[in-house]
Amino acid sequence: MKVFHKINPLKDVLNHHRSNSLKIGLVPTMGALHKGHASLINRSMNETDVTVCSLFVNPIQFNNTRDLDTYPRTLEKDIHFLEKLGCHILFNPSVQEMYPYPPVVEFGFGEMEKSMEGAFREGHFSGVALVVAKLFNLVKPHKAYFGQKDLQQFVIVEKMVKDMNIDLELVCAPIIREESGLAVSSRNQRLSEAQKALAANLYKALQLGQQLLAENHDISSVKREVSNFLSQWQDICPEYFEIVNTCTLKTVDYMEDGKEVALCIAAYIGSVRLIDNIIFKK
Numbered sequence: 001m002k003v004f005h006k007i008n009p010l011k012d013v014l015n016h017h018r019s020n021s022l023k024i025g026l027v028p029t030m031g032a033l034h035k036g037h038a039s040l041i042n043r044s045m046n047e048t049d050v051t052v053c054s055l056f057v058n059p060i061q062f063n064n065t066r067d068l069d070t071y072p073r074t075l076e077k078d079i080h081f082l083e084k085l086g087c088h089i090l091f092n093p094s095v096q097e098m099y100p101y102p103p104v105v106e107f108g109f110g111e112m113e114k115s116m117e118g119a120f121r122e123g124h125f126s127g128v129a130l131v132v133a134k135l136f137n138l139v140k141p142h143k144a145y146f147g148q149k150d151l152q153q154f155v156i157v158e159k160m161v162k163d164m165n166i167d168l169e170l171v172c173a174p175i176i177r178e179e180s181g182l183a184v185s186s187r188n189q190r191l192s193e194a195q196k197a198l199a200a201n202l203y204k205a206l207q208l209g210q211q212l213l214a215e216n217h218d219i220s221s222v223k224r225e226v227s228n229f230l231s232q233w234q235d236i237c238p239e240y241f242e243i244v245n246t247c248t249l250k251t252v253d254y255m256e257d258g259k260e261v262a263l264c265i266a267a268y269i270g271s272v273r274l275i276d277n278i279i280f281k282k
């Protein structure tokens, strides 16, 4: 695997691949790689000729310095992990390389960024969109791979790609889970075994919500039941539980046949903030 820390040599190699008509796949990550990331990399390796994994903890998408400072950084392990997967290129720029001066461009996504992650992390999606746009411009991938785990992020990136006519195909890959149902996440490293067991109840809460929707319970009673379910555990501090339209991210007031919704949750277990979701269609 070739590792690049600088933009120009990365562009040179990718230009060469592009001129040989090779298809490029991009998997953007913030590192501390796990089997969720591996599923995206494997998919890119199957569907394209050259897979580029970017590893960059993007400071401008964090509005909480403690969250940024404690974000796990395991570069040596990540390189080994990517080599074992057969990934072709790792792009691991410094903050200085990505932001040689403070960026002035900001992105706005209207209502889409006001709910859920956006409501609790001001400026988060502007920071995500800027780094993703930069990566798209640097790598010029034919396909870019994201996880359903960050559903709101995917829908917003999809909107940006459409609005800006960015010429690439986006892939939204399913959520990889532990046997307990806990969505795999880099942040899980900061949980004790007992906390991991507790965190698995977030998926159980989503499954309960899904089951109640399937049984035709109305949205407000589903929300109440899910909230009651989670209140059994003092050490789970829910931030939100929302049922949203998967295209617009707007809160859904009632279920319509054939319309897809996403049940989305965020909660703290100790100081670790976790998110998860299920997509459901009646």
Ligand code: AMP
Pocket: 028, 029, 030, 031, 035, 036, 037, 039, 040, 145, 146, 147, 148, 149, 150, 173, 174, 175, 176, 177, 183, 184, 185, 186
């Ligand atoms: P991150 O490094 O957390 O920014 O994640 C990089 C990409 O991996 C994002 O597109 C995530 O949605 C995706 N991802 C994270 N966790 C999972 C998971 N458990 N299953 C599938 N994809 C994931």
